[in-house]
Amino acid sequence: MSKSHSQVVQGVIIDGTGADPYRGQIVIENGTITQLQKENPADKQASAGISNEDEIIVPGFIDLHCHGGDGGDFSDGTEAGARSAFLHHLAHGTTGMVATTMTLPRDQIEKTLFQVDRFRLAHPAGEMVIGVHLEGPFISPRWPGAQNPEHIALPSAEWLREWIAQYPGLIRMLTVAPERPGAEEIIRLAAENGIVPACGHTDASYEHIRDAIGWGLRHAVHCGNAMRGLHHREPGTLGAVLVHDEISTELILDGFHLHSAMASLILKAKQDQVCLVTDAIRASGMADGAYTLGGLDVEVGGGCARLGNGALAGSILTMDQALRNLVQGQQLSLPEAIRYITAIPARIIGASDRGTIAVHRRADFVVLDSGTLTVRRVMLGGRWLDEP
Ligand SMILES: [Zn+2]
Numbered sequence: 001m002s003k004s005h006s007q008v009v010q011g012v013i014i015d016g017t018g019a020d021p022y023r024g025q026i027v028i029e030n031g032t033i034t035q036l037q038k039e040n041p042a043d044k045q046a047s048a049g050i051s052n053e054d055e056i057i058v059p060g061f062i063d064l065h066c067h068g069g070d071g072g073d074f075s076d077g078t079e080a081g082a083r084s085a086f087l088h089h090l091a092h093g094t095t096g097m098v099a100t101t102m103t104l105p106r107d108q109i110e111k112t113l114f115q116v117d118r119f120r121l122a123h124p125a126g127e128m129v130i131g132v133h134l135e136g137p138f139i140s141p142r143w144p145g146a147q148n149p150e151h152i153a154l155p156s157a158e159w160l161r162e163w164i165a166q167y168p169g170l171i172r173m174l175t176v177a178p179e180r181p182g183a184e185e186i187i188r189l190a191a192e193n194g195i196v197p198a199c200g201h202t203d204a205s206y207e208h209i210r211d212a213i214g215w216g217l218r219h220a221v222h223c224g225n226a227m228r229g230l231h232h233r234e235p236g237t238l239g240a241v242l243v244h245d246e247i248s249t250e251l252i253l254d255g256f257h258l259h260s261a262m263a264s265l266i267l268k269a270k271q272d273q274v275c276l277v278t279d280a281i282r283a284s285g286m287a288d289g290a291y292t293l294g295g296l297d298v299e300v301g302g303g304c305a306r307l308g309n310g311a312l313a314g315s316i317l318t319m320d321q322a323l324r325n326l327v328q329g330q331q332l333s334l335p336e337a338i339r340y341i342t343a344i345p346a347r348i349i350g351a352s353d354r355g356t357i358a359v360h361r362r363a364d365f366v367v368l369d370s371g372t373l374t375v376r377r378v379m380l381g382g383r384w385l386d387e388p
Contacts, residue, residue: 005029005030006027006028006029007027007028007382008025008026008027008028009025009026009028009057009363009365009379010023010024010025010026011023011054011055011056011057011367012050012054012055012056012057012370013026013036013056013057013058013357014056014057014058014334014335014338014357015059015356015357015358016058016059016338016339016342016343016355016356016357017339017343017356018335018336018338018339018343019335020335021050021056021334021335022038022039023038023039024036024037024038024039025037025039026057026357026363026365028363028382029382030382031127031362031363031381031382031383032360032361032362032363032382033357033358033359033360033361033362033363034359034360035359036357036358036359050334050370051370053370054370055367055368055369055370055376056334056367056368056369056370057357057365057366057367058338058342058357058365058366058367058368059338059342059343059354059355059356059357059361059364059365059366060093060094060095060096060342060354060362060364060365060366060378060379060380061092061093061094061095061096061319061320061323061341061342061366062094062095062096062097062098062130062275062341062342062345062346062349062351062354062355063089063094063096063097063098063277063278063280063319063341063345064098064133064173064250064275064277064345064348064349065098065100065133065135065221065222065250065277065278065279066085066089066094066097066098066099066100066277066278066279066280067085067100067101067102067279067280067281067282067293067314068081068084068085068280068281068282068284069084069085069088069089069280069281069282069284069285069318070084070085070087070088070282070284070285070286071084071282071285071286072084072085072088072282073085073281073282073293074099074100074101074112074115074116074132075101075102075104075108075109075112075294076112077108077111077112077114077115078111078115079115079118079119081115081282082099082112082115082116082118082119083119083123084282085099085282086099086119086123086125086128086129087125088284088285088318089278089280089284089318089319090125090128090378090380090385091375091378091385092318092319092320092321092375093318093319093320093366093375093378094128094318094319095128095354095362095364095365095366095378095379095380096128096130096345096346096351096354096355096364097128097129097130098130098131098132098133098172098173098349099112099116099129099131099132099133100132100133100134100135100279101132101133101134101135101136102135102136102147102148102293102294103135103136103137103139103144103147103148103149103151103152103201103294104136104137104148104151104294104295105151106137106153106159109134109137109163110163112132113132113163113166113167113170113171116129116131116132116170117167117170120170125380127362127380127381128380130172130349130351130354131169131170131171131172131173131349132167132170132171132172132173133171133172133173133174133175133198134171134173134174134175135147135175135200135201135221136151136152136175136201137151137152137153138152138153138154138155138156138174138175138176138177138180138182138183138186139152139175139176139177139180139200139201139202140152140177140179140180140201140202140203142203143177143201143202143203143226143227143228144201144226145201145225145226145311145312145313146293146294146296146298146307146311146312146313146314147201147294148294148295148296151294151295154180154181154182155176155177155180155181155182155183155185155186156182156186157182157185157186157189160174160186160189160190161189164193164195169194171193171195172194172195172196172349172350173195173196173198173219173349174186174187174190174195174196174197174198175198175199175200175201175221176190176197176198176199176200176202177199177200177201177202177203177204178199178202178204178208178209178211178212178215178217179202179203179204179205179208183212183215184212184215187212187215187216187217188215188216190216191215191216191218192216194350196218196219196348196349196350197212197215197216197217197218197219198217198218198219198220198221199212199217199219199220199221199227199237199241199247200220200221200222200226200227201221201226201227202226202227202228202237203228203237204227204228204236204237204240205228205234205236205237205240206234206235206236206237206239206240208237208240209237209240209241209244209247210240210244213244213246213247217246217247218246218247218248219247219248219249219250219348220237220241220247220248220249220250221249221250221277222250222251222252222257222277222279223238223241223249223250223251223258223266223270223274224238224257224258224262224266225252225257225258225312227241230242242265242266242269242270243269245273247273248270248273248274248275248344248348249266249270249273249274249275250274250275250276250277250345251263251266251267251274251275251276251277251340252276252277252278252279252315252317252322253276253317253322253325253326253329254303254304254315254316254317254321254322254325255303255325255329256303256304256312256315257279257312257315260329260330263329263330264330267330272339272344273344273348274340274344275340275341275344275345275348276319276322276323276326276340276341276345277322277345278315278317278318278319278322279314279315279317280314280315280316280317280318281293281298281305281313281314281315281316283298283300283305283316284315284316284317284318285316285318286300286316288300288301288302289301291305293305293307293313293314296313298313298314300316303316304316319341320366320368320373320374320375322341323337323338323341323373324373326340327373334373342355342356343355343356362381363379363381363382364379364380364381365378365379366378366379367379
């Protein structure tokens with residue numbers, strides 16, 4: 001994986017903005033895009049039509065919510081756990097990862113921060129790390145989902161302050177239940193420190209969410225899942241998320257977490273304020289069977305992961321599978337669909353050097369097979385990943 005000084009990548013380009021595909025060349029220097037050349041549109045070759053033999057170059061995928069894969073979980077707090085999870089999703093096209101923790105004891109969260117930071121600084125693929133998403137422990141015991149209720153804690157600005165001081169810039173998103181005591185202080189602290197404050201695993205009323213927007217709340221995790229639902233006289237968390245443009249959100253499109261009509265409704269309501277995430281666990285890329293998640297037992301079968309009580313326990317998705325599900329389930333064109341896993345999540349998390357194919361952006365690309373939408377090659381910072 002040596003970094004060559006200057007190189008050219010050419011093919012059919014979908015740039016992540018939703019614009020039509022074009023044939024062209026991307027010039028890369030030191031891992032950054034320095035020039036884009038469109039072929040002459042008068043040339044027949046340059047017309048937008050994609051043939052089945054074509055390879056398509058799209059921006060690397062960005063996952064704001066992912067716990068693990070290939071047997072590893074970021075929350076293991078081990079070097080091997082983090083490495084397996086990062087490299088599994090990188091091979092499936094995720095070149096921008098927000099490693100997501102669970103509701104865990106404080107020392108376990110700190111081990112996870114340590115290992116993600118170490119991967120970021122020491123591993124050749126470390127530049128895929130955007131940061132950490134703390135999903136818990138500051139959530140509602142009424143909506144634990146697959147989080148371990150034993151370790152739920154009240155929002156603690158003191159913990160967050162210490163973590164920010166110890167790992168400056170590493171934490172990029174914080175999920176909190178805004179109705180819990182201490183939520184206002186921690187949401188304000190997060191927002192002041194460049195951390196996206198998100199609601200999730202929450203029993204918040206419509207009014208709670210409206211108030212929390214005033215404190216800086218900007219995002220909602222896995223829309224529809226583990227949040228107070230929508231009623232026509234009590235819009236709940238879900239109603240507040242749908243109606244407020246200040247709040248972005250995310251969809252787990254695995255065919256289990258959401259009815260396809262709800263996914264359509266959320267996509268319509270949120271426009272470019274919704275992205276796809278995997279919420280993947282260590283079983284992603286592994287055989288069916290028994291696994292653990294945040295210390296709880298999980299059974300994986302038939303494409304879905306559940307706790308013993310039947311609660312959904314994350315997913316076994318990868319971003320390329322989520323893309324295929326979006327294109328097939330929602331009848332979107334490929335350029336429209338690509339936005340939800342590239343430009344939109346990059347904007348939500350504030351990763352301004354990622355998410356589109358444009359001059360000055362990182363040279364992170366996925367080459368897709370135009371027929372199957374499977375990943376053929378991945379480039380991270382100007383380096384092609386080694387062929388499998
Ligand atoms: Zn969750």
